[in-house]
Amino acid sequence: NAGVTQTPKFQVLKTGQSMTLQCAQDMNHNSMYWYRQDPGMGLRLIYYSASEGTTDKGEVPNGYNVSRLNKREFSLRLESAAPSQTSVYFCASSAASYGYTFGSGTRLTVV
Amino acid sequence: AQKITQTQPGMFVQEKEAVTLDCTYDTSDPSYGLFWYKQPSSGEMIFLIYQGSYDQQNATEGRYSLNFQKARKSANLVISASQLGDSAMYFCAMRGINTGRRALTFGSGTRLQVQP
Numbered sequence: 195n196a197g198v199t200q201t202p203k204f205q206v207l208k209t210g211q212s213m214t215l216q217c218a219q220d221m222n223h224n225s226m227y228w229y230r231q232d233p234g235m236g237l238r239l240i241y242y243s244a245s246e247g248t249t250d251k252g253e254v255p256n257g258y259n260v261s262r263l264n265k266r267e268f269s270l271r272l273e274s275a276a277p278s279q280t281s282v283y284f285c286a287s288s289a290a291s292y293g294y295t296f297g298s299g300t301r302l303t304v305v
Numbered sequence: 306a307q308k309i310t311q312t313q314p315g316m317f318v319q320e321k322e323a324v325t326l327d328c329t330y331d332t333s334d335p336s337y338g339l340f341w342y343k344q345p346s347s348g349e350m351i352f353l354i355y356q357g358s359y360d361q362q363n364a365t366e367g368r369y370s371l372n373f374q375k376a377r378k379s380a381n382l383v384i385s386a387s388q389l390g391d392s393a394m395y396f397c398a399m400r401g402i403n404t405g406r407r408a409l410t411f412g413s414g415t416r417l418q419v420q421p
Contacts, residue, residue, distance in 0.1 A: 296350035
């Protein structure tokens with residue numbers, strides 16, 4: 195099925211460990227996004243990529259890095275995980291108008 | 306900068322009744338789009354309805370309608386004939402249209418519980 199695929203779906207990390215969240219879309223969308231969702235706070239933008247080869251910081255970029263590997267893939271890396279990064283992470287992509295598609299999310303726990 | 310405010314953390318409604326979920330926004334963009342998403346307990350984000358700032362009529366999609374009052378900067382979601390399956394978190398979101406930044410800005414959400 196066409197859409198946004200995120201891996202992994204669940205992950206437990208120890209403080210200080212690193213990991214990369216993967217995201218891929220097969221809709222030929224130019225723009226891709228990473229959000230985090232904490233209880234009671236809605237979704238907050240971490241980073242986004244307006245097109246292949248470009249990335250920009252969002253509202254809460256500290257502690258994260260991203261790579262827009264190609265038009266399909268946009269990865270999020272935690273270099274040294276902290277308990278404050280425990281959250282649900284969503285990847286999304288969009289076309290020019292108003293069609294946004296979200297992945298199913300990654301539930302990350304940092305202990 | 307854009308800001309979305311949802312002032313109702315939780316709402317209850319009886320099955321088959323209508324319910325209004327409030328959303329106010331603030332933006333400096335002259336053109337913008339307003340969105341509502343549903344997030345059931347399974348966690349996925351489901352698009353419900355979209356309203357462009359220059360659309361002449363309020364958007365409707367089946368049982369969902371958006372009560373858009375531009376002067377008051379409000380974009381309330383109305384769900385008619387509530388069903389048990391409507392129980393979920395609901396998020397209002399917006400983006401500027403004629404800006405290079407296409408990311409959505411979300412509100413904090415409203416948890417709707419439909420009672421039989």
